[in-house]
Amino acid sequence: MxxxxxxxxxxxxxxxxxxxxxxxxxxPMHSYPLTTAFARRFVCHRAALVGDAAVGMHPVTAHGFNLGIASVRHLTDEILPLLERGADPANSAALRRYERRHRRESLPIYLATNSIVGLYTDDRLIARAARRFGLRVAQTPPAHKIVNRILIRPQVKAPRLRLPGIGGRLRMG
Ligand SMILES: Cc1cc2nc3c(=O)[nH]c(=O)nc-3n(C[C@H](O)[C@H](O)[C@H](O)COP(=O)(O)OP(=O)(O)OC[C@H]3O[C@@H](n4cnc5c(N)ncnc54)[C@H](O)[C@@H]3O)c2cc1C
Known part of the structure; x- marks a missing residue:
């Protein structure tokens, strides 16, 4: 600046x-601080947070968008069956199940990302050595295999939704 x-x-x-x-x-130049957020609650009465509103990650691991898509999937997994049955999609038990699952699945990557940020902003000798070691390990075939397994989840069949009162089917995903 x-x-x-x-x-x-x-x-x-x-x-x-x-x-x-x-x-x-x-x-004109602008400066935007990189902030992270893990909402205390993802749901409340008839409302749910998805994407960065629920979990805003530091971009260092380039996972924020993936996590946003995952949040939408976790939420639709809960509300599509309700819509299929013509029930209220804002059912509070379903929203709480979404919250539990998305918290459980996003917390490890959120914490891991924050640790990586900590490591890369630490100039002590031990941190620099850990970075060099980490980068060397990350370039080995077993590490590639593990990362690929995390990133490339098995293809899931896209759910189909029949909306009450509407003849056609809507393909989600
Ligand atoms: C520098 C950087 C690099 C990144 N790189 C990657 C990457 O490589 N890979 C990856 O997966 N992710 C990456 N991300 C993260 C990714 O961009 C976000 O996770 C993703 O955009 C979140 O999508 P979202 O729809 O939840 O939120 P957003 O994309 O932030 O969308 C929210 C929208 O709401 C609008 N809005 C806000 N307030 C209001 C209001 N009051 N009224 C109306 N509209 C409003 C905003 O203008 C915005 O358009 C990166 C993020 C940053 C900052």
Missing amino acids: ALDPDALGQELHRRYRGRFGTMEPIG
Whole structure:
């Protein structure tokens, strides 16, 4: 933020090693703090939080969007069967089940992401050594296998929804 537009353009040019050609700021600069959030409650009477509103992650692990999609899936898993039966989709027991499942599944990755942020913002020798070791381990075939298993979940059949009073079926997902 301390740089003038020309100096910022030159700095970006240097950091991208000239891959995008000359960089020239075309608007005012803004600074946005990277904050994280894990809501105390994901549901209340007839309402549920999804996406970043429920769990806002630091982008270091690039998982926020995935987690947002997972929250929608966890919620629809609960409310689609109710809609199919013509029942109230805001059933409080169903919303609480959504909350429990999404908290359980998102908390480990949220905590792991925060630890990685801590490690990468720590300049002590031990932290630097742990980073080097972690990067070396992350590049081994067994580590690739584990990460792939976490990221590529088995394909689930998209649920079909028959809305009461509407003849057709709506395919979700
Ligand atoms: C720098 C950065 C890099 C990222 N990189 C990755 C990545 O590589 N991979 C990944 O999976 N995720 C990444 N993420 C996270 C990802 O962008 C978010 O998890 C995702 O966008 C969340 O989607 P959302 O719909 O929940 O919220 P948002 O995308 O934030 O959408 C919320 C919308 O609501 C609007 N809004 C807010 N308040 C109001 C209001 N009062 N009235 C009306 N509208 C309102 C906002 O303008 C916004 O359009 C990154 C995030 C950041 C900040």
